[in-house]
Amino acid sequence: MSRYTGPRLKVMRALGVELPGLSRKPLGERDYPPGQHGQRPRRKSDYGLKLIEKQKLRMNYGLTESQLQRLFKEAKNAKAPTGHKLIELLERRLDNFVFRAGFAPTIVAARQLVRHKHLSLNGQVVNIGSIRINVGDTIVLKERSRRMPMVLECIGQPSLSRPEWLHCDEKQFSAVVTRLPDAGEIPFPVDEQDVVEYYAVRL
Structure with missing residues (x-):
């Protein structure tokens, strides 16, 4: 299917x-x-x-x-x-991580950001939304992508409150995994x- x-x-x-x-x-x-x-x-x-x-x-x-x-x-x-x-x-899928960090309004949109190589994971450009993130992993939005209207709107006012298992630096357009997500934190x-x-x- x-x-x-x-x-x-x-x-x-x-x-x-x-x-x-x-x-x-x-x-x-x-x-x-x-x-x-x-x-x-x-x-x-x-x-x-x-x-x-x-x-x-x-x-x-x-x-x-x-x-x-x-x-x-x-x-x-x-x-x-x-x-x-x-x-x-x-919750540990990369596209979900991008969404929960507040870079995109939905997981669908977050997957497009990843697929079009707008983000780097631990310094490496990736384009696979199903990559599994681990504690300490960091995503950073590319310089040219930080002016996208969708990103600017979401970073200032994310669709959901950010979970405790990640830390987002809005000024640097980056986010890091601080611990593994818990089942009770599903939105x-x-x-x-x-x-x-x-x-x-x-x-």
């Missing part, structure tokens, strides 16, 4: 939650599923509830299904609780145990 490129607000309405990595737009008054029957209350099955939790992660971080499955398998083999480890691995509600149970019977 390829990466989703369709209407983002429609996805958030279907999942019933605002996903800051997917879109800056709020749900507003239309916080019900899209479609002519969206306002009718529907009772979801146990499978449906678990699917929604899984889709929250996939859509917010902009992953394909196969990418999320690979991360789940890695998290399952780790010593830490699977759900917590999965969220840690997702939207998700039941990671439902995600674990969803994949437990499918992988």
